[in-house]
Amino acid sequence: MERVGIIGIGEYLPKRVLTNQDLEKMVDTSDEWIITRTGIKERRLVEKGEATSDLAIRAAKEALQDAKLKSQDLELIIVATVTPDMQFPSVSCLVQSALEARNASCFDISAACAGFVYAIVVAQQFIVTGIYKNALVIGAEVLSSVTDWQDRSTCVLFGDGAGAVVLSRVKRGGIISVYLGADGTMADLLMIPAGGSRSPASFYTIENRMHYIKMRGNELFKIAVKIMAEAAQIALKKAGLSCKDVDCFIPHQANLRIISAVAKKIGLDEDKVYLNIHKYGNISSASTATALCEAVKEKRIKKGDIVVLDAFGAGLVWGACVIEW
Ligand SMILES: CC(C)(COP(=O)(O)OP(=O)(O)OC[C@H]1O[C@@H](n2cnc3c(N)ncnc32)[C@H](O)[C@@H]1OP(=O)(O)O)[C@@H](O)C(=O)NCCC(=O)NCCS
CATH class of the missing domain: 3.40.47.10 (Thiolase/Chalcone synthase)
Incomplete structure (x- = not known):
């Protein structure tokens, strides 16, 4: 097919x-x-x-x-x-x-x-x-x-x-397997409180700096490691593959320590992990997108390679997909 x-x-x-x-x-x-x-x-x-x-x-x-x-x-x-x-x-x-x-x-x-x-x-x-x-x-x-x-x-x-x-x-080649997940019960861990229909822009919201990102980073950290590890494993299992088959792992670039902990948890060599966090920080949806693009440009991904995209963010939402390049 x-x-x-x-x-x-x-x-x-x-x-x-x-x-x-x-x-x-x-x-x-x-x-x-x-x-x-x-x-x-x-x-x-x-x-x-x-x-x-x-x-x-x-x-x-x-x-x-x-x-x-x-x-x-x-x-x-x-x-x-x-x-x-x-x-x-x-x-x-x-x-x-x-x-x-x-x-x-x-x-x-x-x-x-x-x-x-x-x-x-x-x-x-x-x-x-x-x-x-x-x-x-x-x-x-x-x-x-x-x-x-x-x-x-x-x-x-x-x-x-x-x-x-x-x-x-x-x-x-092409996309072999995908996995998406969400848990809205933890929506309050990461949000921009104002500017939507619940708290439209007002002097109050501006004075209280409610149009900016509010994050409970410490709590998110542990959840991110657990969920990103699970998401990668589920997508790989759906593809009939294991971590040993992965040539390039493209994680969401929120924190190097999260990425290292995920790699360790799923038993993935660090040299298979593509990083651009040092240059760009966390660019949300653009993190995995730019990392994939740069990994290809730098020839870290070649034809026939197994690539895993793995991301996690506010919502909470997460997703992984396995691609044969
Ligand atoms: C945000 C993050 C880097 C903070 O690192 P951390 O090790 O958890 O640090 P903490 O929040 O526990 O803060 C530790 C101390 O550093 C201080 N601190 C926070 N930011 C600081 C900064 N930029 N510079 C210096 N000190 C800082 C804190 O005030 C705290 O001081 P205290 O111990 O005197 O209270 C980390 O929690 C993280 O990356 N979380 C997940 C982010 C994430 O996944 N985002 C969403 C997914 S898209």
Whole structure:
């Protein structure tokens, strides 16, 4: 049976670099604390006025070019994001307009840091069922727009960026198995409290800094390790594979210590794990997207390799997928 596979990859990271030393001048923190607790050395930030769709469009163009497709060949565009340009229209519609991809249907997915994996799985279903032939999936975020730059417990963690893939039917390789999960009972561990219908923007919400990310990092840490390890194992089992078969593991890049603990828990060699957290921090849905793209560009992923995407985020939501490259 023909599978659905990734036929093009692309990414875009803003040029502006914010280092740990820069952060030392903004909040009471240190390069040493950030590196040892998170593995992050620097992150990329947009310029003023630059929005999520600007990053998404650049990543999408590169992915389309890599797939050797014209934008008119796209029948579906999904953008995974929690930082859309505005409440509506969707970022995917803005991307469609910029690409002149007039044959594509468009919607965004809100699955936080697992958004890219969720979006890949959704696009896969449309292609498997024969509804669409070619889909563009993008993970894009401007987390700097929702980061509280006075809160040292979160502002050292996040960055901006975008990664994109084009999905289509493939004759060899492709997505072997997928697994998605969620547990809304832990929604309060990571959220932006205001700006939605429950607490629309007001002087009160602004004064109380309620439009920024609020995170109970310590509690999340342990849950992330457990869930990411389980998700990878379930997806591998569904594929009839084990950790020994994995050539490249692309985890969500929230914290180097989480990633190392997950690798250890599932018995995966560290040299199979692809990392870009040191350069970009946590870019939510764009983390797995850019990591996949860079692993391919750096030839860490070759034809026939078994690749595992594994992500976890606010919701809580998680997902993993096993791909033969
Ligand atoms: C956020 C995170 C890096 C914090 O690391 P931690 O080891 O858990 O640190 P803690 O929150 O327990 O804080 C330890 C101490 O460091 C301090 N601290 C927090 N941020 C700091 C910073 N940027 N610089 C210096 N000190 C800091 C705390 O105030 C605390 O001090 P105290 O002991 O005097 O109270 C870590 O918990 C994490 O990565 N959590 C998961 C994140 C995640 O998965 N996010 C969502 C998935 S997308």
